[in-house]
Amino acid sequence: MKTRRRSPSRSKNSGLTTFVRVARFSALAAMALGLASCAIAPSSSSRYPAKGDARPHDGVATAHRLPIHGVDISKWQGDVDWASLRQAGTKFAFIKATEGGDHIDSKFHENWQAARRAGVPRGAYHFVYWCRPAHEQAAWFKRNVPADPDALPPVLDVEWNGQSVNCPKKVPREQALAMIDVMLREMEAHTGKRPIIYTDITFHKEILEGEFNDHPYWIRSTAAEPHVRYNNRRWTFWQFTTTGRVPGVKGDVDRNAFYGTDNQWRMFVASACDPRDHSRLKPQGICQDMDAIQTASIDE
Template identity: 90%
Template sequence: MKTRRRSPSRSKCSGLTTFVRAARFSALAAIALGLASCAIMPSSSRYPTKGDVRPHEGVASAHQLPIHGVDISKWQGDVDWASLRRAGTQFAFIKATEGGDHVDSKFQENWQEAKKAGVPRGAYHFVYWCRPAHEQAAWFKRNVPRDPEALPPVLDVEWNGQSVNCPKKVPREQALAMIDVMLREMEAHTGKRPIIYTDITFHKEILEGEFNDYPYWIRSTAAEPHVRYNNRRWTFWQFTTTGRVPGVKGDVDRNTFYGTENQWRMFVQSACDPRDHGRLKAQGVCRDMDPVQTASIGE
């Protein structure tokens, strides 16, 4: 039986084809890897180990601000708080309660471990619009310990159209009345003026022009806050829900404080936005600050 031999030119051509295919595959792999690394690339030299799976150019300015933190609930699973702290996390807001009968299953663990790791933390309550406000306030007070070293508590107000039992919206006046009750009760319990967390829709429909003596924590993941919120000064900004931070597996909300490192120290010490300290201190809302710090409130 005769063996069929390929001509030298065909062998050479086949080898060249294989090389080209391999080169193309390598190039595509490199591009894919590059895109993946871009998606989770560090957001700034200040926080080199933090990133975002879906970065948005509209919130680029958030990465330039010096004080960054996270918000955490059971959905983040087991959190390595020591790693979170080493990554430069300056604060954490931890879900505590929802409505009048739900406690986040990870709250007590997160609350204790964050303090142990040296991460300043505050507790937040998610409002359930089908439950009386006084019952929700009582539930928060029952489950969130008084801690003079904690950050101010947070009242999370947004519509929850995906809720099985309470997807409805309530009238504006009813919503404002409920918020007022809960803010006052949370302040009485913690000794600190609460922070109001909200999103674009709820702010537009309910909160514009309201509760201006309270610090606001606003959500805007695709644009600067002033683009989405009409005349609302903010203290905290949630700029992504797809952040990546050492110590947390998977996505985590990333947030930033509006001001400088010194203004952050003033906020922690006084439990008030430094811009409001002079006015609210007279009302007994804010704690005393170091005179040196006070002199540079407007820096």
């Protein structure tokens, strides 16, 4: 094949054209990178500019616009700087306490006291082990978790333990519901506060749809808004990422959001009830009193 030689003038013009094209491409590329950086950087108007996510997902973007954010903590977060956590805007923390009938998180008591000293409202959670009788698990929780009147309501964490070496099985729906009922009643009797139910998409679909509607729900949905993943379930707390970044914690931490406004959060802390349920549950002795100013704006 023959190669046609270009004239010197054409070669010179071609080189100039190529230079211009490269320069334009570089400028556009730099602009695109700048825009991308702006898209993932914390907004100057963000309520929590110091917090982030190692793997953000567009499907949960609305969680970042909710005003009340918190974390859940266990031994896997290592040593937590609770003062820094609070300074970053953390409004609450759920701390792992117990699991099954014989396991306590090795960092529970340390985290429980440190959170209180830092002024971070906190609640304790129990992780259900489906191979242990419910009454034994409830007794273990009561033995190890203080009945602190200033604490948030306790949490019952119900999900399948598929990764468990000793107890990976599922139990029948009727058995699971009966176990949950026992533990919820015992935890409420111990703390004086109606427990929150934490669950994930699969367990809710298989066991919890339509059940325990007088309890606040804390649901896990890290790739879509809750209504997309949960059928007809009103939620109070939303765990929207497991790869959060928060000052005071090294590495990944679960980030969570409360459904409502700042005032509704104050009502929740004061009454230990979802404000939307206060008028219905208060006559049953479940919710604590709120002052008139708080109650007047309960539906804001």
